[in-house]
Amino acid sequence: MNLNALSIDDEKFNLLLIEAMCAEIGLQVHSFTDPRKGIEAFQRGLFDIVFVDYMMPSVDGITVIEEIRKTASDIPIVMITAVDDNTLMLRAIESGATEFLRKPVNMPEFKARTGNLLQLRKSQLLLKDRAKLLEEEVRKATEKILTREHETLVILGRVAEYKDQETGNHIARVAHYSRLIAQKVGESAESQEIIFNAAPLHDIGKIGISDFILTKPEGLDASEVNLMRKHPEIGYTILKDSDSPFLQAGAIISLTHHERFDGRGYPNGLMGEDIHLYGRIVAIADVFDALFSKRPYKNPWPLENIFEYLANEKGKHFDPRLVEVFLQSKEEIRAIHALFADN
Ligand SMILES: [Fe+2]
């Protein structure tokens, strides 16, 4: 490890002496006879130890120490002084001096005291490096966990959709459209992340609906429709007791994704902003993607027809403000659809 010293003394001879002793212990040194220039150099450069004389005509050693301490609390500062004065030493310590050397400085004392300080400095630098390294490792690990968690939630959502014969990437697209709307409507990064991870769970309750109803090719009768309409509450029951913000939001989304802005939805007939924002967002993303996808019973609608339909449903099925931001994001929508196209 290469360490650098800054040395300030108004007498050239003393600087040369310090330089010679630093050379002995392999320490690079930058010397200044003008204390002001020395302070400037300190502020510009990276130093690991400072040697400073006390008695200098323009600026005294204490002032130099005070200046340096303004920006560097952890660099050792050694005051070199001819004055044998306890009051001065106390003042120097109070201003931030770490160690003292008395003139004439002798080699063994210089080596011992400086050696100790540099040893400390080295461990300090190693610790800082280690902390940085660990921080980076933790960041990478957290990122990996989040990616896997999202993947797990998408797969969980797919389990339910698979039963419903909605294969392909519907779940992944709904997650992306939902995050897009949340972002455009000004939700925080954290909230966007939550809806991105929770939206895949919107139909998890279909696990509890009989295959007969889910796969019935012809229309459902009234009692079958009622059974089908239980899936929001089933999903809510499955997810509601978790501490995970993703699963909690999943519970809310499951319960509210079939509510309508005009109050004519199910299961609770909630109206307007009584429906949780996440439910209002996923409702748009889910319907949009269903219309834009091929299903056993229908071909994809042309994109312009879907946008027109959504615009017509402003204030009826959907929150008008959310439809508005969605319609303003056609480029992003196309990109998500292309990225997660069904084969
Ligand atoms: Fe649903």
Ligand SMILES: [Fe+2]
């Ligand atoms: Fe869906």
